[in-house]
Amino acid sequence: MSRRPLKRPGTGLDPGPLPGLIGYRLRLAQQTVFRDFAASVPGVSPGRIGMLLLVEANPGVTQSRLAQAVGRDRSTMVGVLDQLEAKRLVERRKGADRRTNGVWLTRAGRSLLARAKRAIADHEQRVAARLSAAERAKLLELLGRIGA
Amino acid sequence: MSRRPLKRPGTGLDPGPLPGLIGYRLRLAQQTVFRDFAASVPGVSPGRIGMLLLVEANPGVTQSRLAQAVGRDRSTMVGVLDQLEAKRLVERRKGADRRTNGVWLTRAGRSLLARAKRAIADHEQRVAARLSAAERAKLLELLGRIGA
């Protein structure tokens, strides 16, 4: 919150103290990364692909545990799963505990995910293009120490 | 996109390949940081405080250049400035080019920003609590290389 860096060439605007804040840099980086991701995997947003990956790794997981895992409200998950179910990527099945729904990937979901994974691998390489392998690992580690 | 890390203790869910993706870690970190920021500076969102800092560093900047600086559409800026003007934190003044509005901080805006800056300094320390000064600098640098 003290020193004033150089103006940004693109806009000609003085960015003020913002570039010294971790939160600001996180937002810029995330914006860039998500934009590339969205272009790499059209039709399904980054967050939704994340959901599919979570379901793949935990077949039959309940909606509540899914919500808890991504830090969203239970009620939010309803609409999300409605979306994914409308696209035939997942399906809900009544559990032994009949209050719960187990969530499973459909065949189409698994197929889309397989395709997405290849696109994600390319995407990840583009994102880390300006980073050495060691730097990339360091970044992941530092982010992990920030993000709980 | 290959190895499968340990389950997260909190949820008991297998996170799958997500923790190996930079975008995922960015989202988690940003979520944590923004949550702390929002609690530190109540009433005005992180993005809005960013706007105020930008206006402070560039008094009289036009709406379009502001929009361009934060990567938003021109039309988006209208509502944002309406908000801030309704809270008497900024004001618009017709420019020499009478198509444009110059944006300026009000006295209340400067006062709120001064208070916010102290809160942000504390916030930044909490965010970087688990990082050495060198690690914090390294993180900012690596994020800069990701985020355009």
Add this chain to the structure above:
DNA sequence: GCAAATTGTTTGAAGTCAAAACAATATGAG
């Protein structure tokens, strides 16, 4: 002087999210 570009604005739409209240179902204490 006049066509073309720029600026701020309005309108309409989409996407994301949370909070509160509800029915169905399960759990646990007695």
Add this chain to the structure above:
DNA sequence: CTCATATTGTTTTGACTTCAAACAATTTGC
């Protein structure tokens, strides 16, 4: 076993953020 309590998924409502297209006012450039 019974009945108060908790949990799960859902609906409804509302807030927030964003973009795109169309428009009038104004400026710029040929």
